[in-house]
Amino acid sequence: MAKNRLPKQSEDFPAWYVEVVKQAGMAEHGLVKGMQIIKPHGYAIWEGMQRALDERFKATGHENLYFPLLFPESLFAAEKDHVEGFAPEVAVVTHGGGEKLEEPLVIRPTSEAVIWSTYATWIQSYRDLPLLYNQWCNVLRWEKRTRLFLRTSEFLWQEGHTAHATSEEAMEEALRMLEVYREVAEDVLAIPVLPGRKSPSERFPGAEETFTIEGLMRDNKALQCGTSHFLGQNFAKAYDVQFLNQQGALEYAWATSWGFSTRMIGALIMTHGDDQGLRLPPALAPVQVAIVPIYRSEEEHALVIEMSSKIRDALAGNGIKVRLDDRDQHRPGFKFGEWELKGVPVRMEIGPRDVEADQVVVARRTGGDKESLPVAGAIAGMAAMLDGIQSDLYDEATALRNANTHEVTDYASFVEGIASESGYWAGAWCGRVECEQKAATDTKATIRVLPVEREDPGAACLVCGRPGVERATWARAY
């Protein structure tokens, strides 16, 4: 058995999380509170997410561009809800070139302000619409309490900002991008998510409607995994973005914005990781197959490396990301443990006995016994094996989520239930913020998601007993 150098998830999940992030080489703390250094293994996973998202953005007609990090403070103040929502988290540059600036500059916590003030100069006619743009960048939000990947003051993300001629078109766009996020979360990250709508109190500052995909982590806490906002005409009015429609009348443009961040690396870790370390879905794993050679003498070393190299090349030729771990300073057992910690989906062991028999030993990160396979079969079947691991991870996470999703009809069992067992708790809600707040106080849970299309729950509000108008899903959340 592998020696366990991580805290157990069941005993101390937060400690497990911090240790696995550090030991697997994902990230470490920066020199300033809330800043993080993303290390190669973490960054490679981010690059995988970027590719998956970016190709879907392009396929849905979007283009990338880039707006500046800084903008004048006065610009930020234009949209009232927006500035109020973000004010506590904004960092401001007051000095430059050794002198106090005439006007302080805001470091973007998000880019609606710069982008919409610029869109005002780009949009004159309905013929200029829609504008379907996205940018990949960093943002800064002064957070009181930070955790690697999950909540850092600086983080990387993409923010899409689109402008449309009609409300309907903007709403379609917001939902289209929500679906893109759902697809990437489920098909690429293997994280089952609940797509839906946020309650008014959880909306993005300045949004008319906020949509989210919500994931349930292994400790039964929920995590917001990407949001898409229908912004109405709020930003167009704040930054005076009007266009002439076909009838020659001036109208304010309709907006959306949507974001997906490095927080999702945290979601990936907390959805799939186990007591041995990370478990990466093959679709995202920077290394899908790690080959560990085993040998004693120089002669054995030569034979084993020769066969390992051939297998590596054959797998690479099939488009599989493979690494031959020929480091001589570590013994096989150490390498097994390290590749498991780093979450590599498949490990191949190749030793003298395998060379002799023209076979390899294959171990899946998702479990089951090691097995010996003929070399040709292992190579030919690797893509299918990786697909199997991808769906195993998704199925396992889905089963866990379903087992921890509860339906409730009365308040007492909701409060008692969530106190003893975290997870999703779904029930009827009257739509009033008073009930939302009362339940939040009593249970420490918040409404994570409402159905995209409002559904009559056919029951009385859990909290107050008035007629229910929504089916709300509650959970304690990150």
Add this chain to the structure above:
RNA sequence: CGGGGCGUAGCGCAGCUUGGUUAGCGCGCCUGCUUUGGGAGCAGGAGGCCGGCGGUUCGAAUCCGCCCGCCCCGACCA
């Protein structure tokens, strides 16, 4: 911002109560030999402004004061 904790080698820690030669231990690192199918063994070696400033004292990692930083819990949080 409130409550608690911690700053000693790259990492994790002991030493401090009761001040006193050269500040220790484990892991990691370097060299050599032996090893290699689940985290190797032996031998030798390198590595310290004891968070910072000030005070007490013949003498401070150790006692006192102030400051800085980080972590945990809470409040807050697209």
